[in-house]
Amino acid sequence: MTRGKLVLKNLTRKKTRFLFTVLGISVGIASLVTLLSLGTGLEAEVRKQSQELGAELVVTPKGWCAYEQISVLTGETLPEAIPNADVEKVASIKGITAIPYLVQRTAIKNQPVTVVGILPEPMKQFKNWQVEKGEYRLDRESLVVGFSIAKQFELKTGDKLTIRGTEFLLSGILKEMGNRDDLVIYLDLTTAQKLYGVGDKVSFIAVKVDDITRIEQYSQEIQERANVAVVSDKQLIKSVMAIVGTVRNTLQMIAAVAVLAAAFGIINTMLTAIHERKREIGILQALGGKRRTIFFLFLYESALYGIVGGVVGLIAGFAFSFFAAPYIQQSEFTAFLGSAQTVEIFNLAVIGQAMLFSVLVACLAGIYPAWQASRLSPVEAISYE
Amino acid sequence: MSDMIIRTEKLTKIYENGYSTVALQGVDLEIPRGSLSCIMGPSGHGKSTLLHLIGGLDRPTSGKVFLEDLDLTAIDANRLAEVRCRKIGFVFQFFNLLPMLTVLENVEIALMLAGVPPKEQHERAGDLLALVGLEDKLQARPNQLSGGQRQRVAIARSLANDPDILLMDEPSGNLDSKSESELLQNIEKVNERGKTVVIVTHSPTVSQVAHRIYYIQDGRLKREVENFG
Numbered sequence: 001m002t003r004g005k006l007v008l009k010n011l012t013r014k015k016t017r018f019l020f021t022v023l024g025i026s027v028g029i030a031s032l033v034t035l036l037s038l039g040t041g042l043e044a045e046v047r048k049q050s051q052e053l054g055a056e057l058v059v060t061p062k063g064w065c066a067y068e069q070i071s072v073l074t075g076e077t078l079p080e081a082i083p084n085a086d087v088e089k090v091a092s093i094k095g096i097t098a099i100p101y102l103v104q105r106t107a108i109k110n111q112p113v114t115v116v117g118i119l120p121e122p123m124k125q126f127k128n129w130q131v132e133k134g135e136y137r138l139d140r141e142s143l144v145v146g147f148s149i150a151k152q153f154e155l156k157t158g159d160k161l162t163i164r165g166t167e168f169l170l171s172g173i174l175k176e177m178g179n180r181d182d183l184v185i186y187l188d189l190t191t192a193q194k195l196y197g198v199g200d201k202v203s204f205i206a207v208k209v210d211d212i213t214r215i216e217q218y219s220q221e222i223q224e225r226a227n228v229a230v231v232s233d234k235q236l237i238k239s240v241m242a243i244v245g246t247v248r249n250t251l252q253m254i255a256a257v258a259v260l261a262a263a264f265g266i267i268n269t270m271l272t273a274i275h276e277r278k279r280e281i282g283i284l285q286a287l288g289g290k291r292r293t294i295f296f297l298f299l300y301e302s303a304l305y306g307i308v309g310g311v312v313g314l315i316a317g318f319a320f321s322f323f324a325a326p327y328i329q330q331s332e333f334t335a336f337l338g339s340a341q342t343v344e345i346f347n348l349a350v351i352g353q354a355m356l357f358s359v360l361v362a363c364l365a366g367i368y369p370a371w372q373a374s375r376l377s378p379v380e381a382i383s384y385e
Numbered sequence: 386m387s388d389m390i391i392r393t394e395k396l397t398k399i400y401e402n403g404y405s406t407v408a409l410q411g412v413d414l415e416i417p418r419g420s421l422s423c424i425m426g427p428s429g430h431g432k433s434t435l436l437h438l439i440g441g442l443d444r445p446t447s448g449k450v451f452l453e454d455l456d457l458t459a460i461d462a463n464r465l466a467e468v469r470c471r472k473i474g475f476v477f478q479f480f481n482l483l484p485m486l487t488v489l490e491n492v493e494i495a496l497m498l499a500g501v502p503p504k505e506q507h508e509r510a511g512d513l514l515a516l517v518g519l520e521d522k523l524q525a526r527p528n529q530l531s532g533g534q535r536q537r538v539a540i541a542r543s544l545a546n547d548p549d550i551l552l553m554d555e556p557s558g559n560l561d562s563k564s565e566s567e568l569l570q571n572i573e574k575v576n577e578r579g580k581t582v583v584i585v586t587h588s589p590t591v592s593q594v595a596h597r598i599y600y601i602q603d604g605r606l607k608r609e610v611e612n613f614g
Contacts, residue, residue, distance in 0.1 A: 001486075001493035002503055013485045283481045286442060287495045288470020288546070290463045379443040382481065 007300045010277070021269040022309045028259030029313025029358050030320060035255050036350040037321040039248035046240050048179065051233075054126060055099070055206035056215055058236055059090055059222060062229045072101075072204055072236065084200035086226035093221055095210045099126050100202040102192050106163045106185065108153050115163060115185045117192025117202070126208065127181065133157050134172035138188040142171040148182035161185070164195050259357060263365040266305050270298060270369035281373055282381025295374035302366020303359055310358030314351060390550060390581050391416040391439055396448035398434050398604075408434040410604040411448070416583060416597070418549075421576045423592045424585045426601035432585045433554055435601060439583065440473050440552045441465045452550070470499050474543030474580075478555035480535040482527040488514060488538050489523040495545035513541040517571055533564025540571055544580075551575060553584040557591055569594050 012018055058072055061081035082100070091098040102117035120138040123129075129136070134157030136144055143163075145155060150173040155161070159170045163185070176182055193200060207230075209218050219230045231239070274281070281294060396412040399405050409431045416422050416439075424432045437443040438450055441457045450457040452472060457465060469475075482491045492510035493503075501509070514520055517537035527535055536556060543551055553572070557565040565588065573594055576582045584591055592598055592612075600608040 001490050001497045001506055003497070006486075006494065006497075009485050279481070280483055283483060284494075284498065285466065286440075286469060286475045286481070287542070288466050288498045290466040292463070293466075293498065377443070379437045382442065382477070 003297060003300065007297060007304060010273070010297075011301050011304055014273075017269060017272075021265055021305055022312060024262040024265035025259065025305060025309030025358060025362065026312040026316060028255065028262040029310050029354050030316035031258050032252065032255035032357065033314055033317025033350060033354045034321040034324070035248070035251045036353060037318060037347065039244070039252070040347050040350055041321075042244055042248070043241065046244060047237060054208060056209050056212060056233055057096075057207035057219055057222070058231050058233070059098070059205035059207055059226075059228050060231065061204075062227065064229060079203065082202050082205060082226075082228060084202075086228055087202060087205060089226040090205055090207065090222050090228070093218065093225065095214070096218055096222075097122065097126060097208040097210075099123055099206045099208070100189060101204050101206065102189060102196070102198065102201075103203045104192065104196050108149075108161070111153075113149060113185055114180075114183060115187060115192065117187050117189040117196075119189050120186075123186075126206070127177075129177070129181075130175040132173045132175040134170070136174075137171040138186060138191075140188070140191050141169055143168045143188075144172040144174060144186050145170060146174055146182040146184045146186075147176040149185060163187070166195060256357070259361050262309070263361045266302055266362055266365040267369060269305070270302055270366055271372070273301070274298065274369055274373045278376065278381050278384040281376050282378055282384065285376070285378035286382055291374040294376075295370045298370035298373045299363060299366045302370065303363050305366075306359040306362025307355075309362065310355045313358065314354055317354070388417055389415040390418040390453060391583070392451040393435075393439070394449040394451070396435070396438060396450065397446050398431070398438060398443070399446045407604050409438070409445070412601075412604075412606050414599060414606060414609075416581065419576075419579055419581055420596045421572070421582045421594060422584070422597045422599065423595035424583065424599045424601060425587065425592060426607075428587070430602050431604040432601050434604075436552050436554050436583065436585050440475060440550075441469050442475075470495075471546055472549050474546070474548040474551045476536070476539045476543050476551065476553040476556050478558040480527070480532075480539045480559075482535060482538055482542075484527055487524050487526060488519060488530070491527065491538055492542045492545055495542050499546045501546075509545065510541070513544055514538070516544075516574075517541045531564070532559050533561070533567055536560060536564065536568055537571065540568075540575070544575065548580070550581045550583065553582065553586075555585055555587070557586065557588050562590075565590060 059082065060072070061079070087098065087100050090096070099122055100119065104115045104117070106113055106115050118138070120136070124136060131144075132147060134144075138144060143161065149155065155170055155173070157170055157172060161168050161170055168187075174181070187195070189202070193202075205228075207218070207222070209215055215232060219232065222228065222230050284294060284297075391414070393412055393414040396409055396414070397407075398409040399407050412435060414435075424435060426432050434443070438445050441450070441452075445458060448458070452468065455468070457468065460468070483494065486494065489507070489510050492513055493506040496506040496509060497503075511520070511523065514523060517540055519534060519537055519541070522530060522534065527538065530538065536559075556572075557568055560568060569591065572582055572584070584595065586592060595612050598610045598612055599606060600610070
């Protein structure tokens with residue numbers, strides 16, 4: 001006989017109670033894991049999208065807040081605020097490549113789709129795009145689409161697409177890039193500006209620099225020449241992460257409350273068990289069980305609820321986050337969660353955090369009942385009927 | 386070392402449950418080492434209370450209990466648990482076996498609490514159960530045994546840590562006459578091995594095997610009789 005075996009036998013003798021107590025903590029841990037997974041995936045996706053933007057600097061209109069900066073990465077609609085004069089000023093700086101973006105929206109079959117107005121050739125080189133089908137032609141009558149858009153809406157080259165009442169020929173489908181470029185319709189910049197009536201303005205400019213060590217000087221020079229703001233890719237990530245982090249922390253707090261609620265379930269279960277097993281506690285005391293022994297036997301039982309509940313919660317949480325992620329409605333914050341790839345299943349940090357939290361909460365919940373059990377008078381306990 | 390293994394001095398126990406109930410009052414008692422003693426008397430007159438105090442399961446309101454030279458009333462709860470574990474074995478009227486454990490495990494648990502490694506627990510528990518004739522019931526659950534068999538498991542468990550003293554509270558109270566007779570044989574066998582046995586009983590049959598009988602009435606020691614059989 002070992003203490004572990006005794007704990008296990010005691011724990012599983014009331015199977016239904018055991019099951020429901022475990023379920024209580026599992027639900028809490030599952031929600032925590034779901035949010036941790038989505039949060040971690042979201043952060044990873046922000047970094048990935050930022051990398052795939054391919055720019056070291058992003059030129060934005062002055063006064064943009066972090067919410068608008070997120071949209072640079074998510075492809076959400078952006079206000080058009082940088083005039084062509086400023087685009088030319090930025091582009092004229094030696095040692096940089098400036099790629100203007102006009103980000104707008106349209107709908108295909110009542111589904112919202114991002115439309116981006118670009119300079120066709122510089123953009124192709126900048127992004128290193130390849131054509132999957134058709135040809136890369138963007139002008140007043142033709143456009144190209146990303147790989148996933150074509151797949152999602154079953155588009156073929158030669159199809160007609162109507163945007164804001166104007167019919168365009170789908171000239172080409174880009175090769176899959178594995179990022180948000182796959183989810184966009186690309187128009188020639190001038191055509192897009194006319195179509196959306198924004199004059200000669202663009203939403204933002206992605207800037208690639210030739211010499212990365214001079215990034216500060218480039219940033220300063222851009223701001224001196226044009227009436228714009230400049231953020232580096234690192235600053236962009238930082239400000240986006242600050243918002244993502246706040247949202248994630250809030251959601252995790254809510255999940256933590258669910259786990260804490262489950263902790264009260266454990267306290268209740270343990271107190272009931274102690275009441276029912278009062279005589280058995282007395283027997284153990286009569287046989288020489290010390291207060292410390294009784295305390296730890298009950299604390300181990302409680303901890304085991306945390307371990308089993310944690311494991312079940314982890315599995316359920318990962319399963320839920322994997323299957324639910326594609327159905328989460330797109331918004332400024334969840335735009336990155338549009339595909340299951342954004343969810344990091346079996347992330348070791350998530351597993352560690354969730355298990356630690358589960359066991360810690362279960363142990364804390366077990367302290368009071370275990371202390372009560374250890375303080376019972378042997379003669380009172382053994383005489384209990 | 387004194388010849389008396391158990392000694393009480395002016396032992397008094399008063400229960401306070403809103404009103405005071407005097408269970409024991411000024412009991413002076415001496416129990417010789419290696420003896421087989423019975424504590425008898427009417428129900429509710431303090432026999433079991435005396436046994437609980439001698440066994441360190443409860444604390445007196447006043448007075449002292451000595452186990453050899455150790456004053457049980459002066460030591461803390463953990464030390465008292467240690468004494469119960471190493472020096473004293475208990476057998477109760479209602480057997481007090483743990484229902485979710487097998488017969489073997491019920492004996493092993495006493496060894497586990499004494500820190501005996503699992504392999505040794507297994508061997509020693511098997512030997513003790515063989516001693517009480519239950520070697521074929523090792524994997525049975527307590528609810529699969531008769532009253533007599535359960536009491537034999539309880540005796541095996543009480544002997545697990547080779548205690549000096551065996552305290553039995555109405556051990557034949559739930560047994561038929563055949564089981565009671567088997568119990569007495571086991572008790573005598575244990576006593577012959579040098580263990581001091583103290584039995585609280587109403588049974589004249591049990592008292593017949595005792596070397597010494599203490600009569601408790603109204604919480605006081607009324608008489609002490611030596612029994613030469």
